[in-house]
Amino acid sequence: MQGPRPVVLSGPSGAGKSTLIKKLFKDYENIFGFSVSHTTRQPRPGEVNGKDYHFVTREEMKKEIDAGEFLEHAEFSGNMYGTSKAAVQAVQAQNQICVLDVDIQGVKNIKRTDLNPIYISVQPPSMDVLEKRLRDRQTETEESLLKRLSAARVDLELSKEPGLFDLVIVNDDLEKAYSELKEVLLKEIQKTQESRKS
Numbered sequence: 001m002q003g004p005r006p007v008v009l010s011g012p013s014g015a016g017k018s019t020l021i022k023k024l025f026k027d028y029e030n031i032f033g034f035s036v037s038h039t040t041r042q043p044r045p046g047e048v049n050g051k052d053y054h055f056v057t058r059e060e061m062k063k064e065i066d067a068g069e070f071l072e073h074a075e076f077s078g079n080m081y082g083t084s085k086a087a088v089q090a091v092q093a094q095n096q097i098c099v100l101d102v103d104i105q106g107v108k109n110i111k112r113t114d115l116n117p118i119y120i121s122v123q124p125p126s127m128d129v130l131e132k133r134l135r136d137r138q139t140e141t142e143e144s145l146l147k148r149l150s151a152a153r154v155d156l157e158l159s160k161e162p163g164l165f166d167l168v169i170v171n172d173d174l175e176k177a178y179s180e181l182k183e184v185l186l187k188e189i190q191k192t193q194e195s196r197k198s
């Protein structure tokens with residue numbers, strides 16, 4: 001039997017992707033699995049290597065890309081990010097719904113593969129709100145914050161491309177955004193729950 005369709009969550013940094021993903025994983029234990037990306041950025045306080053990301057050097061990452069080990073990769077805000085084929089396969093081997101958190105370049109690159117995920121864009125209600133959320137998160141320097149806001153403007157423009165996303169969620173009210181996310185994933189969630197019974 002074919003496994004569940006993966007899910008790609010994209011959207012500007014600070015729009016709320018990780019927050020929504022954490023809620024899904026808490027409410028649907030063992031149904032979803034996270035595709036752990038590689039990145040060359042420094043870990044934030046509390047981030048765990050191998051769980052939040054595989055934190056690697058630029059040299060290590062380039063070597064693995066050259067060896068054909070990545071499904072997609074991109075440069076974002078001065079760092080490299082990428083999804084290894086192994087990260088997706090590890091989740092699919094558990095018959096879980098694979099969740100990928102990637103930027104808009106990742107979306108475009110994944111479209112060229114045979115992954116066939118559901119594409120969801122999580123967007124902030126406004127640039128002002130996005131800036132406030134990123135500042136309040138206290139993870140960025142002023143320089144990286146400005147880079148992320150600039151990338152966000154590009155992201156929001158490119159996201160208007162017809163057909164690029166199956167669903168756009170404006171994350172104003174978190175519970176409303178979460179309901180919309182669950183609704184679009186309902187079929188895959190039910191399919192995965194059913195397969196657990198057999």
Ligand SMILES: Nc1ncnc2c1ncn2[C@@H]1O[C@H](COP(=O)(O)OP(=O)(O)OP(=O)(O)O)[C@@H](O)[C@H]1O
Nearest residue numbers: 012013014015016017018019133137171172173174
């Ligand atoms: N609906 C919401 N209302 C208010 N605050 C929110 C909402 N959703 C998320 N946040 C807060 O906004 C901040 C950014 O959210 P989050 O880290 O989930 O964004 P992200 O899209 O995963 O960012 P990145 O791409 O940088 O990882 C967090 O501090 C989070 O608690």
Ligand SMILES: Nc1nc2c(ncn2[C@@H]2O[C@H](COP(=O)(O)O)[C@@H](O)[C@H]2O)c(=O)[nH]1
Nearest residue numbers: 013037073074076081082083101102103106
């Ligand atoms: N193309 C890819 N983009 C990725 C991947 N993993 C994360 N991301 C995106 O990077 C930015 C910044 O993330 P942060 O953790 O530094 O805040 C965000 O938009 C993510 O969606 C990946 O494997 N490929």
